[in-house]
Amino acid sequence: MRVLVVDDEARTAALLRRGLSEEGYAVDLAADGPEAVWRAAEVLYDLIVLDVLLPGFDGFEVCRRLRAGGCWSPVLVLSARNAVSDRVRGLDAGADDYLAKPFSFDELFARLRALVRRGALERPTLVAVGDLRLDPASRRAWRGETELRLSPKEFALLELFLRHPGEVLTRTRILEHVWEFPCDGVSNVVDQYVAYLRRKIDPGGPASHLETVRGAGYRLLNPAPVNGS
Template identity: 80%
Template sequence: MRVLVVEDEVRTSALLQRGLAEEGYAVDATADGAGAVWQATEFGYDVVVLDVLLPDMDGFEVCRRLRAEGCWVPVLMLTARDAVIDRVRGLDAGADDYLTKPFSFAELSARLRALIRRGARERPVLLQVGDLRLDPASRRAWRGPAELELSPKEFALLELFLRHPGQVLTRTHILESVWDYAYDGVSNVVDQYVAYLRRKIDRPFGVKHLETVRGAGYRLRVPLLSGTG
């Protein structure tokens, strides 16, 4: 899942990026309104965390511009202001939720999950392919009756495959969706994590649904019958 953090206060932005990354999100960040409008309309985000006080235009104007351009990504607004009028302004500008600083990261994370869950009409409450199931809101996954123990990145990778069943996903697509556009780590990280995921969702259950497509990438095969290999 991809999130855009729009925050000009360096320390707050860094804390949000680190916390969200630890939750398994792929995080991009910008410190101004113009950058926020461009990135949110140019790239496909699942949610935007938007501060009200920005150097070039306030968050209300950013939100209005996004909605005017037909960008309906869920927006969670952050502000140090606690006045009712400011919350009303944010919601009237097209924001989906509002959180006042200081806030607990646990609450922000819960609100983001709720926005993602209800934000886009095409998002089902439960993702399922055969007997493989994943609940984005509770961040739990199962193979049949067995609950899977997944790291945040493994969970994000499985969610990506379950949102695109039967489709070949390139390594670049996976890297940009599960990590971020500026990732500068191990070059074979996608292959490593696909291998980790196979050991948890396929191998213990005697199936081979997560396939390598030579020269192209990876695909989560849709079994003909639930639970078959």
């Protein structure tokens, strides 16, 4: 099992290397952001242990670049920055877990074992179908190069469709996921918001990539590029 430890503090890096080596891991070290990205591009690591405060660029940016470059090795962020906002930033950047310093090696090993069991599954930070793209972390969405101005419910509705392309989503399922209440049999809120979203995705109309499936619900089709791009 090969692990990349990214930490610019020599003492901490040596401590991690010794502890992980004693546990049976093969350990490589990187001391800054650019080196971490380069090493992860050259070697398929089973795990990456990543500090946040790094020279070059920080751990959040390392994680974003790894995911953008197609590196899906499990990443555990290990940092003295333990505010909720920092943990959220790390997870939104594509990390799989976040452990605060000071830490227990027993807990670190347990978390790493859990990540190994999960494996290097593809977990893109951007959700995309055709030229529709959505960034859950920044709460932004685009059609081609045009940013879509969406309300919170429109954003949640688009994210649901993008995560289930080509799948028929019933009104009940949409209500439960976007509005968190079950269908009462008469509410037309889903139809209204699908209509709002259609107008923003396809402002030129009347063609829409949110298809109505009569008697069933709605389905997102793969949108063709806008303006022939």
